[in-house]
Amino acid sequence: MATLPPMLVLPPELILRISSTLTTPELGCFRRVCKQVEVQLFDSFAREFFTKRQFMIEHPSLEALVGIAKHPVFSKHLVEVIISTDTLTSSAHGNQDLLPRALSAAGYMHREMLIHTGHARDMLVEAFSKLPNLRTVGLRDYDGKDRTRDGEKAYWRSYGWKFGDDEADHRRHCAQVSPVPLLPMLLYALGSAHATPSNVEVFLRRHPKLTPVSFDVVADVTKPVLRALRTVMLHIMPSHPHHRALSNDDDLWHQLPIKRFLENTPAVEELRLNFEPNERLAHQMLGWLGEAVSAVPANLPHVPSLALPALRTLDLGKLDTDVGTLVSVLAKFDLTTVNLWQVTLQCNDRTEYEGEISRWTRFFEALAHVLSPTSGLKRFSAGYPTQALNANENNSINSILNGAELRRVFFKKDHSDDSPKEDKASYRAGYGSSIKHWLEEIAERTWMPSYRPIDLTDDSEDDGNEEDEDVSDDSEGDEEDDVDEDE
Template identity: 30%
Template sequence: MEVDNMSPFLDIPLEVLLQISSYLTTSDYGNLRHVCRRLEVSLLQSFTHEFFTKRQFMISEFSLGALVDISKSRFAPSLSHLIISIERPPIPPSLPVHMQVFSDLEQALRYNKMREEHMSHQALITTGRDLQLLTEALCNLPNLETIGLRDFNSSGRYRDETDNTWHAYGAPTFFRETNFPLDQPRFGGRHLDSSLVESRIQYVSYVFLMMLRALGKAKETHSPTQLEVILRNCHLPSLAFNVPRYLESTITPFLKDLQTLFLDLGPASFSTLVINNGGNYQGYLGLTLVTFLSKTTSLKHLRLNFRSCAKDETRDLLLWLIRTPESSGGSKHQGVEVNKMQEKLPRIPQTPAFQHLKELEIGMITIEPSLLLNIYKRFKPSLRIISLHKVTFSIESQNQVADRVNLWASFFGQMAKLKFNLSDIRLSFLKQIHSMPGYSIEFFLKQIHSMPGYSIEFKDKNKNSSAPNYGTTWTGNDFERSSGELIDSMFINWPPDQDMQEDSYTSPSEDDDDIDDE
């Protein structure tokens, strides 16, 4: 075009132009790209990297339709990280009789728009249109590596000072047209019996299962190897892991080839089912979850976060992880005759060998040191990277409180003696808690979150800061020989002797983010 030769921007070196464009707002940056075709070509790589490497969408006709359009465009090869948000149009409030007549046209239009979006969303999820759109998009994204499920918006959008968050595509438009925020499913703690929370549990489960179905259907064309569920206001319920038999042929092949899996779990993840364990009938917490995990035989990287979980809730899952394939539940016991009635009860699925598991991240859990050590020993041949975030050691011995034993230093001392071949250790907000005089063990376990705890602080020889440091990272290739520096850096700021029996310890401030979720 003739106008290309007239643009003064073409005389500016590209690196200078990119530096200048970094100060522009999103709209001004778009206008700059439209100055001329040659300038658009010069900025294309930088623009694509910033806006089309990682994108977030929600379950709506408008948002998923845009994802399909992108998957058919020149930007499709650049998209490597796709995020599905679980936010949705809220249920429109019922209008009182005296408000049936709107005097404000804009208010009337916004109310109608919110109702239209809600009905459109209901039609989308009840007809299977959402599955169709997501599957079509996945088939057209040749370089997609990671797909995630989230209930929050990430920060880091530096161009627009008024809003520095990356929203799901379509979310700002919905707010602008209705003046209402999208509903972000929230549930947590132990109050899971209300109808609203039950509706949200069902929706989160539906979206997760719909994603798995789309990934399974698109597998022959292309399949990402990383599935990241990062949730801050809710967690995956047990219903989400219940893959019906008629969908196993679609979903299981995808799970079998999955290499990275992040799961945010909570109390609703561990529903109880009665199982047949060698002729013994017993309640088992989290059967759908361990059945789901039993299909992920190729994992190289596993992250498990446990939000607000009681110690007893997670125990069945953790014990399942450390079982070797030869000793897993479900084997026939000699002398036990299995009748047809017994076969109607489910059995614990066999634990995979997980022989490729290189990185294991565990967060937000209270656990016994011996159990955590057994988990690491189970994966010792392949394990190279471990991460612990907001993990609390609990013991029932009061003597170790009086003796001021640092459980974490002792733990890593045992790891060194066992000659783990580790290359990276990431630790943050570690604690230890003890049963205290005057409390029974049963009372202590029930009140575990309100009992006094002792946080692990880390000394850094290279820093003179007096501020406490509650996180550290170790890297190396000989943990047995160099573990001493890590262990020596761990210390507990014990209270005075007279305060040891009192609940006077103040824990450090901790943010609620997942383990390195960005």
């Protein structure tokens, strides 16, 4: 009687435990030990490397997406598709002909032709139409961390990032392209594929960001996509280089695509809006969101403010506004979670700036005052708050954004003068707790140090509103080496 190899006598739990200690190449070899091992590892392999994947708008990368979508098993596991702003470049010893030669040899289109002929959109339509469990479509300009299997410095990169890299001393460098046309392409592809994911998530840590042009996508083919969205996460900057100099009418036309986009997302439950510091676009958009809902039809470029009855989570980041506008937005909706990150509040004059009461103190007091005793707000956080001082004592958001001095605001741990200071404050509802009481109490612990100019336009620091997104990055698989072509 033949005896089984020692590996096959081990219970499945131990096989999985052994596989968890291997690097990606080692895991590939381990899966090929025998058919029984492959069967035992297949489900965990598919969950780890095919639940969430990242692709570029490049022919070899999109071809991989289509191939995964056609796979009878992997297509069912793929629930999140990330599109990166990466594009392939060749930098081996300054030889810029390597990439074109590699693309031509493989029969692939160059990126420009892929986009301008509409072939990129067609490939996305084909892929999206074959992903039955697609829940999230994302857009990002960075590689995910936490690829723990391959070491602390390993990243989840876009599929195909090493295409054409045949030389041992050659390193592929991916350049960044503008995300502005990518969001419309994704939404139109989803609409054409009759796919209705529940989440659209945009995480951009570099420049440029989305502009209002990116949201000019409201059409018959895209409306079902927008109406099905439950989570919308965006990062927006003005498209006009001299936005602050625009007239009021020009401003309204400038904001129109964003307003119409949000107008067509009535089912949204979680909304995240990141803007850019020192721009008035965020203040204007918040002013519109905080307006009372009007049933009176409005002529363009005016769009009635939104009800958003399902909205429960609102995240706002990297923006300048005033106390009244921010309070009106937070008090309007039936929110359960609020996150504020790198928000700058306007200050009227220097005397107020030098006093004990900060704008953030007044914000917390005002919000506590307008919230009802039965408010459903269960989680609240504020991180890296700042306060603006304008030397000419002009109570205008436009003057605040032009040449304003900024001052950090901190939160004391207790009410003593020498209490440790923190740049974040958070609340989570518990038995016997009250959001109104917490807001009143944190208002008393808000503290400002002596004046020191700061610069919030430096993008070297990650956007704090994106911290939670990085936690899940180890569930995605983006390297072409991860794919077993024999599956």
